């Protein structure tokens with residue numbers, strides 16, 4: 001299981017989550033940042049520091065943001 005970055009990161013993109021991730025699995029894309037689900041160890045650190053509350057555990061992603069689970073995964077394909 002992994003954490004997922006949601007739409008609130010678009011336009012914010014401050015990169016704070018990258019600095020705290022212990023396994024460097026958060027990467028910058030053209031629109032937003034993405035979490036590599038194959039590398040995330042689900043420590044939850046990034047969720048606690050995001051200024052716009054854009055990060056959620058995959059089990060807690062709201063229905064209207066569900067597409068971002070695949071969007072994060074697809075960025076690393």
Ligand code: SF4
Pocket residue numbers: 005008009010012013014015016017018033049050051052053054055
């Ligand atoms: S801390 Fe939040 S807003 Fe900043 S890059 Fe990470 S997910 Fe995006």
Ligand code: SF4
Pocket residue numbers: 003020021022023024025026035039040041042043044045046047
């Ligand atoms: S939950 Fe932990 S390992 Fe996963 S992306 Fe966030 S900081 Fe990195």
